[in-house]
Amino acid sequence: MSNTTKVTIKAFRFNAETDYLPYYKSYEMEVGKDELVLDLLNRIKWEHDGSFSYRRSCRHGICGACGIKVNGKPVLSCKQNAMALVELFGNELTFDPQSKKRAIKDMIIDKSDFWEKHAAVKPFVVADIDEHPIHETKVTKEEVENILDADYCIQCGNCHYACPVLEANEEFFGPAAFVAAYRFTVDPRDNAGKERLKMTSQPGQGVWDCVKCFECAEACPKEINPIEKITRLHNLEFEKGIATRNVATKHAEGFLRGMKKTGYLDEADIVLYSEGILGMYKHIPTAIKMIKSGKIHWYSGVPFINSIPKIKNLDEVQKLIKISQTNKL
Amino acid sequence: MSQLHYALFTGCTAKQSTPELLSSTLAVAKKLGIKITILEEASCCGASHLQDFDPFLSHVLNARNICYAEKLGLTMITICNTCQLNSAMTKHKLDTDPAYRARVNEKLAEVGLEYKGTSEIKHFLYAIIDEYGLENLKDKVEIPLSSFNIAPFYGCHNIRPSELHHKSNGGENPYNPSSLDDLIVALEGHPVDYKSKNKCCGFHVELQANHTSEILTGNALLDAIDNNADIMVTPCPLCHLKMDTYQDTIGKVMGRDIELPVLHLPQMVALALGCSEKEIGLKYHVTKAKHLKGA
Ligand code: SF4
Ligand code: SF4
Ligand code: SF4
Ligand code: FES
Numbered sequence: 284m285s286n287t288t289k290v291t292i293k294a295f296r297f298n299a300e301t302d303y304l305p306y307y308k309s310y311e312m313e314v315g316k317d318e319l320v321l322d323l324l325n326r327i328k329w330e331h332d333g334s335f336s337y338r339r340s341c342r343h344g345i346c347g348a349c350g351i352k353v354n355g356k357p358v359l360s361c362k363q364n365a366m367a368l369v370e371l372f373g374n375e376l377t378f379d380p381q382s383k384k385r386a387i388k389d390m391i392i393d394k395s396d397f398w399e400k401h402a403a404v405k406p407f408v409v410a411d412i413d414e415h416p417i418h419e420t421k422v423t424k425e426e427v428e429n430i431l432d433a434d435y436c437i438q439c440g441n442c443h444y445a446c447p448v449l450e451a452n453e454e455f456f457g458p459a460a461f462v463a464a465y466r467f468t469v470d471p472r473d474n475a476g477k478e479r480l481k482m483t484s485q486p487g488q489g490v491w492d493c494v495k496c497f498e499c500a501e502a503c504p505k506e507i508n509p510i511e512k513i514t515r516l517h518n519l520e521f522e523k524g525i526a527t528r529n530v531a532t533k534h535a536e537g538f539l540r541g542m543k544k545t546g547y548l549d550e551a552d553i554v555l556y557s558e559g560i561l562g563m564y565k566h567i568p569t570a571i572k573m574i575k576s577g578k579i580h581w582y583s584g585v586p587f588i589n590s591i592p593k594i595k596n597l598d599e600v601q602k603l604i605k606i607s608q609t610n611k612l
Numbered sequence: 613m614s615q616l617h618y619a620l621f622t623g624c625t626a627k628q629s630t631p632e633l634l635s636s637t638l639a640v641a642k643k644l645g646i647k648i649t650i651l652e653e654a655s656c657c658g659a660s661h662l663q664d665f666d667p668f669l670s671h672v673l674n675a676r677n678i679c680y681a682e683k684l685g686l687t688m689i690t691i692c693n694t695c696q697l698n699s700a701m702t703k704h705k706l707d708t709d710p711a712y713r714a715r716v717n718e719k720l721a722e723v724g725l726e727y728k729g730t731s732e733i734k735h736f737l738y739a740i741i742d743e744y745g746l747e748n749l750k751d752k753v754e755i756p757l758s759s760f761n762i763a764p765f766y767g768c769h770n771i772r773p774s775e776l777h778h779k780s781n782g783g784e785n786p787y788n789p790s791s792l793d794d795l796i797v798a799l800e801g802h803p804v805d806y807k808s809k810n811k812c813c814g815f816h817v818e819l820q821a822n823h824t825s826e827i828l829t830g831n832a833l834l835d836a837i838d839n840n841a842d843i844m845v846t847p848c849p850l851c852h853l854k855m856d857t858y859q860d861t862i863g864k865v866m867g868r869d870i871e872l873p874v875l876h877l878p879q880m881v882a883l884a885l886g887c888s889e890k891e892i893g894l895k896y897h898v899t900k901a902k903h904l905k906g907a
Contacts, residue, residue, distance in 0.1 A: 355807075356787040371785055447812050451827040492821045494828065495660050496812035497772035501786055508773070517664035531820035535665040538658055542673070546655040547624040557819055569857060572898045578629045578857075592627055595653040599723040603672050607719045610666040 287313035290369060294327060294335070294378045297386045305386065307377070308332075314365050321349055321360035324378070324390070337390035344504065347437035350444075351390050352379040357441035359504035381444035397440045400456050404482060406463035409475035426471045433466035433512055435505045442499035442509050454488045458499035458509035461490060465512040468519065480525045483516050490516045491531035521610040528612060533557040536612040543601055546594030616743055617647040619681040619731070621699065623692040624656045625849040632893025633849050636878040637691050637736060639891035643752060643882075644744055651688070653680045657698040659850075660816060671712075672719045674702035679720065681731040688733045691878065693848035696735045697769035700776055703733055735770055737847045737877055738782040741791055746798040754886035757801030762880070763841035763872075764792030764803055765832060765855065767848035768812050786810060792845065792877070799884040806839040808832040813851040823865075829854050830866040837872055843904065847877040857898045873901035 290312060297305035310331050314323065321339055328335040338348040342361045349360035354372045368376055378390065385392040412420075442458040443449065449457050456464070464483050468476040483489045490513050499509040517535070520526040534557040541549030554566060594600065626634040641648045654677040656662075658670040678699060681688035690696040706713040707729045717726055734742075740749065771777065771786040782791055789810055793803040814828030833855060836844050846852050856874040863870040874897070875883075882892045883904060894901045 354787060372788060447814075447828055448817075448821075448824055451824040452821065486820060492817055492824060494812050494814050494821075494824065495816045496768045498768075498812070500773040514664060514667070518667055521665060529820075532665075534819055535661045538656065538662040538665070541624075542656055542662075547627060548656040548659065550624065550628050554819065569861070572860075573629065573857065576896050576898050578896055578898070594655055596723075599653075599676065599725075600655045600673065602723055603676060603719060604669065606722060607669045607672040608666055609668050612665070 287315050288366065288369060289374065290314045290323075290365070291375045292323060292327065292378055293375065294389070295380060295383065295386070296335075296389055298389075299387050305383065314369070316364075316366050318365045319361055320351070320353060320358055320363045320365050320368070320378075323365055324349075324351075324360055336388040345437055347439035350381050350439040350441045350504075352381060352444075353377065355379075357381065357445050357502040357504075359439055359441065362504055381440055385444075392444075394440055396453070397438075397443050397457070397459065400443075400460040401438065401463055404456065404460045404464040404467075404479055405475050406460075406467060408467060408470055408473045410472050411474075412472075420472050422471055426469075429469050430466055431512065431515075432505070432507050433462050435507055436462050436466070437505060439504060441502040441504060442507075445498040445502035447496060447498060448492055448494055452487065452492060455492050456483065456488050458493075458513065461493075461516060462507060462509045462512045465516055468516075476519075477523065477525060480516065480520055480523060484520050484525060484527075486529065486531065490520075518610070521612060526612055530557045532612055539604060539608075541591070543604060544593075545591045546597050546600050547591055549591060615645060615647055616739070617649070617686060618689040618739060619684050619686040620648045620650045620736075621654050621657075621677060621681070621688050621690050621695055622650060623690065623695040623849070624659075625853070626691055630849045630852060630876065630896065632879060632896040633691055633852075633876045635891050635893050636876060636882040636887065639887040640740075640878045640881045640885060643885045643887060644740075644749070646739075646744065649684060649686065651677065651680050653677075657692075657695045659694050660698060663698065668715075670698070671702050671705060672716050674699055675706060675716050675727040676720060676723070676725060678703060678731060678733070679725040679727055681733075682728055686731065687739070688731050689736050689739050690733065691736050691847075691876075692850065693735065693767040693769035694850055696733065696781065697776070699733045700781065703729065704776060732780045734780050735782070735847060737770070737791060737795070738780075740881070741795065742782070746794060749795075749881075750798050753799055753884050755884055757796070757799045757880070757884050760801050760842045761804050761840050762796045762801045763806060763836035763839070763844045764789075764796060764809050765813070765836070765844050765846040765851055765874075766792060766810050767846055767851045770847055771810060792847070795877075795881070796845070799881065801880075801884075804836060804839050804841045806835045806841070808835040813854045815850045815854045818854065825854070826858070826862050826865045829858065830862045830870070833859065833862065833870050833872055834866060834868060837870065841872060843880075843901075844872055844874045845877055845880045846874065849876060852876055859899050871899060873897065873899055873904060875901065875904075 293307045340346040344362040464479045526532045537556045663670045796803040814825035818825045859870045
């Protein structure tokens with residue numbers, strides 16, 4: 284009786300010092316039902332090629348060193364069961380480093396961009412604390428719960444290297460740095476919350492550049508759900524009065540304008556309101572195409588204004604907005 | 613099979629810039645004998661942006677939409693990934709946090725409504741696959757899509773976060789989704805296998821981070837084109853707007869000409885079922901797609 288399955292592993296190989304280009308090498312092995320991805324990495328090194336390189340330390344899912352991608356799925360090698368991946372993807376598994384363009388040797392990447400961004404958000408409690416306090420700092424149950432699970436982050440970088448925005452915009456803080464920013468901003472002992480909220484609200488680097496793809500939520504081996512914290516940072520900007528009126532904040536708040544009038548988002552008005560009349564000009568070539576195809580209409584000399592139907596029982600929506608709205612811009 | 617009957621949450625886009633989405637959805641339902649009741653009371657879902665501004669208010673408004681499906685005793689179906697996400701996230705929150713549900717219901721009571729948690733929420737795509745069934749669909753194909761390579765573009769909010777979608781919305785492997793591929797095969801088309809099929813189109817930062825948005829859309833379109841796609845298909849009208857409307861400008865950013873017709877999911881089904889030109893509504897597309905009629 285065989286308790287093992289034959290698996291082919293295609294591993295990304297590259298040595299930045301000697302190789303011009305990366306390549307893939309295949310390794311066949313019988314994989315047992317309890318083996319972890321880390322066991323397979325070890326077996327490549329021990330049974331096939333001693334030069335194969337990867338990071339690992341604790342083997343307990345806590346040091347955050349061993350993140351790689353298997354068939355595009357970010358995993359923590361020492362936590363991820365290998366057969367579960369075979370079930371998901373079949374008998375051929377491709378091992379890649381978290382970021383191919385940052386590869387140094389095989390699975391090992393240069394993670395400096397991750398650490399720089401992490402450090403930039405002040406991932407520690409900023410407070411003037413008496414060196415010899417008489418009483419401990421009391422924190423309520425609600426205050427602890429409000430941290431959500433942001434303090435479980437092990438800085439593995441899985442979310443960071445799964446985030447598509449970082450591929451297009453190197454300035455972006457990325458999900459892990461936002462998790463850290465949130466974790467310390469809501470810590471009742473901390474005094475740097477406003478500073479962090481200002482940093483993370485800046486266009487380009489901040490939360491408003493997140494495309495809401497949920498790749499980070501899917502990638503996190505600690506089930507931290509980084510985008511949930513990103514949404515909380517958005518909310519905190521409004522709650523703490525940090526939000527300035529810009530295209531992104533007006534866009535978020537502007538949904539209510541249309542909803543009060545018709546119940547629907549006003550697709551035209553939201554662009555006009557968020558960007559202002561001047562900002563609208565850059566949309567004119569597209570607007571003309573949309574008018575030609577009958578997607579939008581021209582009305583009262585303003586493009587993008589459509590004749591939107593009204594929902595039934597609109598008064599309910601109007602009333603609910605009036606009695607439930609909590610935040611202001 | 614007893615007749616399927618759903619409460620349709622149209623979302624804003626189908627009522628405004630993509631009327632073809634609504635007409636093709638209704639046409640497909642008619643052909644398949646699926647009964648649809650449009651939730652004319654439903655408001656905008658907030659599209660994840662209102663959620664950034666005021667989470668409580670967004671939950672109240674989304675819960676109100678769901679209440680109307682509950683009143684009919686029907687499953688609510690969506691035709692927009694982002695509507696699906698925001699409705700399902702609201703449902704999940706209210707179904708798992710009784711104290712929060714009570715706060716929301718206190719507001720809803722002011723307009724005579726109560727959220728009970730009795731209706732499922734499902735994208736039309738999964739209603740077709742899981743409840744109507746692809747085998748049944750195959751029998752209805754009048755015009756096979758066999759002359760087309762079709763690139764499925766799944767759109768983030770139907771496949772991630774996967775735990776939200778596991779119960780009633782397809783339960784796809786977000787790293788290797790298959791529902792659209794299977795649907796294309798059932799309609800006798802050829803699904804295009806390409807890496808970007810489960811990636812993000814960048815729609816949600818179009819205004820504030822246009823460059824990021826254009827790069828993401830451009831990457832996906834070019835990946836599909838480089839893998840021989842004749843058509844792209846998506847279950848999300850927001851992906852559709854991004855992919856269909858901006859090909860000119862994105863071509864300039866990417867340094868290559870881009871021309872790829874992008875269909876809404878129900879339009880593709882409608883083509884294969886032989887629905888009328890008017891119902892399919894290809895004339896509303898910015899990137900030329902009219903030639904697809906009469907495949
Ligand atoms: S949801 Fe936002 S932060 Fe998370 S991976 Fe996507 S773009 Fe990055
Ligand atoms: S949030 Fe999760 S995925 Fe991101 S670095 Fe922390 S533990 Fe890793
Ligand atoms: S996602 Fe867009 S189309 Fe769908 S309901 Fe929300 S705002 Fe309307
Ligand atoms: S080896 Fe430490 S987390 Fe995997």
